[in-house]
Amino acid sequence: MDCPHCQSQQVVKNGRESLSDGTVLQRYRCKGCSKCFNDRTGTPMARLRTPSSVVATALNGRSEGLGVRATGRLFGASHSTILRWEERLARQADAWSPPAPSGREVTLEGDEVYTRVGENLPPASSEGWTIHFIERQSRYWVSVMAGHKDELLFQRGTQQAWQWAKGCSFIRWFTDGEPRYAKALWDLASVYLALRECPSRYRTRKVWRHGLEVAMKIKGSQGLRRVVWVRPEHPYTAISPLAEVHANHNEAHNAALRRRCSAYRRRQNLYAKTRDGLQRTLDVQRILHNWVRPHGGLGKPTTPAMAIGLCNRLLSTQELLCLRGFQSISC
Ligand SMILES: [Zn+2]
Structure with missing residues (x-):
């Protein structure tokens, strides 16, 4: 475990904390910058009390074409909460966008x-x-x-x-x-x-x-x-x-996008209200498309990230929410 603040490897364990859903998090202290952190610092789930399984299911719903408000009603949360969850994952877009493996x-x-x-x-x-x-x-x-x-x-x-x-x-x-x-x-x-x-x-x-x-x-x-x-x-x-x-x-991908991303669906009131909002939903769609969703045309369950050689197994949305980007995947 590297320090998320200064990337130092000089870290020591520093107690545990348990969340209301029963998850136990290991706490650490960095000897380099003497800051404290836990397993989730720097991940989309950092300092969030909602169980990661709930956030993951809500984001999966969003990525199958549910609107923000409909998702909120399903999960008993407000639409702005859903947007904030989405924002948390969208902010990690760079950490999930490594360059292509060289020489390909x-x-x-x-x-x-x-x-x-x-x-x-x-x-x-x-x-x-x-x-x-x-x-x-x-x-x-x-x-x-x-x-x-x-x-x-x-x-x-x-x-x-x-x-x-x-x-x-x-x-x-x-x-x-x-x-x-x-x-x-x-x-x-x-x-x-x-x-x-x-x-x-x-x-x-x-x-x-x-x-x-x-x-x-x-x-x-x-x-x-x-x-x-x-x-x-x-x-x-x-x-x-x-x-x-x-x-x-x-073009086939665009057809899938119109089905899965509510901001693209027509004759409804689900279109994006701002450019930033559209970019945010697209970033989330892109992360889930590349790392989570097996693609039918690739044969046995294979995600595009596996096909291009960035990863060798399927990831779940929940796992994605608890990682600090592709570099922390344990293959
Ligand atoms: Zn540090």
Whole structure:
């Protein structure tokens, strides 16, 4: 057990405390910073008296499409309590978002989904745009960003996905025909070639980083689809002719999202009221999707985090609530 305040390993046991639901927590004292803490310090359950099983069941209900108020009525809590529980887990989103295991081959699909936020504004002026990236084989949900559909949103979403993927040896990056994805990525992942490395067919010396290929699928007016490889690839990147350029898995993922996340469901009063609220529910959905929910398409009960190699067993929501992020999983 490391100290959550100063990461020192010099900690000593310092008594126990029991909670009303019978859980006994070990207390510790750090010799480095002389602060006290227990098993739950730094986890979503820190200093919460409600049993973790109740919080876990409530959050599972939320992630299957229940609204905040309906969940509150089910668990005899107020809707603001449910929001606070959700907030506690959402705040751990970074601790549950480790980069991809290095050296892997990944295929990222990017797409955007729209939902209403607050007033019913026309989509162009609404904050209800969310852009998602998922990894194709493992269905790992890499990033999600909510806001106005503008340059900044594409930059932030792309940056989060690139941070995740950049350690991989081979990256395929496929999106729909929205050019702003490629533009944001170009700023992050293009390199200058030395002139002597420049094959004559390159007019420019700037190319994608080695091992990265980027393509867009553009829907034509007659429903005809056409694939555009965006910008020149690095001369040493072997473009695989078999790479299927599509974001089908991401689109299937969007359908699941509309079913599971109440903020996306239509013709109801369940839409998100603010952008921050939407981002919070999405962060929780993403954590549960990656670490807790086995994905049917992956064969025997396997979560996307297991498929991508970040973890080797299933986690429960309750366990997730009592951990300080993926680094504290005992495999
Ligand atoms: Zn300490």
